[in-house]
Amino acid sequence: MSVRLIVCLFIAVRKCKMAFTLRSFLLLCAIYGLFTNVSSDHKTQVKDNNCPKGWTRLDCHCYIYQPDARMLADAESVCNILGGNVVSIHSSLENAFVLELFEEGxxxxxxxLWIGLHDTFNENEFLWLDGSDVDFTAFDEDSGEPxxxxxxxxxxxxxxxxxxTDPCSTDYPFICITEVLTHSH
Structure with a gap:
């Protein structure tokens, strides 16, 4: 064996060990984070109202208008990525607030715009996508809704x-909702 080949083998083995060590270190950090409840949530930019940047607060929730029209299922996926759900509405005040956000954007x-209510499993058994109770509705009953x-x-x-009620495949803008961020110090 030539010296050059031996050196190349030595470097290759060393790089493999370093890569294995790095992967092991990253895995250990991830496991440590799971057991100590450490997460990257503290890096989220928060405004003074305890909502992520760009979100608007009402009571214990933060809201953000999403102007890109999507089907309801796709809208829910976007909201999930942002840390929330398509908006659920539980009072006339909240309904007026959501309408105002829609008007502004x-x-x-x-x-x-989509709200997160549907009856896709059973006709006229409405459910919120976030699983909350249906304790308020504002259907246009004069027009035969739902x-x-x-x-x-x-x-x-x-x-x-x-x-x-509309076909779920219709593309509408939507509003996402998430809970107000709390800080533990």
Whole structure:
């Protein structure tokens, strides 16, 4: 064997050991973080209102308008990535607040936005995507809502703030909701 080949083998073995050591170190750090409840959440930029940057607070929740129209399932995925869900609404105040956020951010041609209510499992058994109780509704009853003939996803109408059922495949903008961030010191 030549000296050059021996040196190359030595370097290759050393690099493999270093890579293994680095991977082991990273794995150990991850396991340590799981057991000590250490996470990267503390790196989230927070405004004075304890909401992530760009979000608006009402009571114990933070809200953000998402103008890119999507189907409800895709909207929920976006909100999940942002740390929340498509908005669930539990009072007339919250409904008016969501409508105001929509008014402030919408394009002229946006007539409705998704809220996280649906009856896709059983007709007229509405559920919030975040699993919270359905303790408030604002269906446009004068127009026959909720409409049994329409697929089971619910939108909020821009013109009156009332709720309509629409096909879940319709693309609408949406609002995400998450809980106010708390800090442990």
């Amino acid at each position: 919408r394009d002229e041609d946006d007539s409705a 409409d049994d003939s329409t697929s089971g996803c619910v939108s909020l109408a821009q013109d009156d703030g009332e709720w309509d």
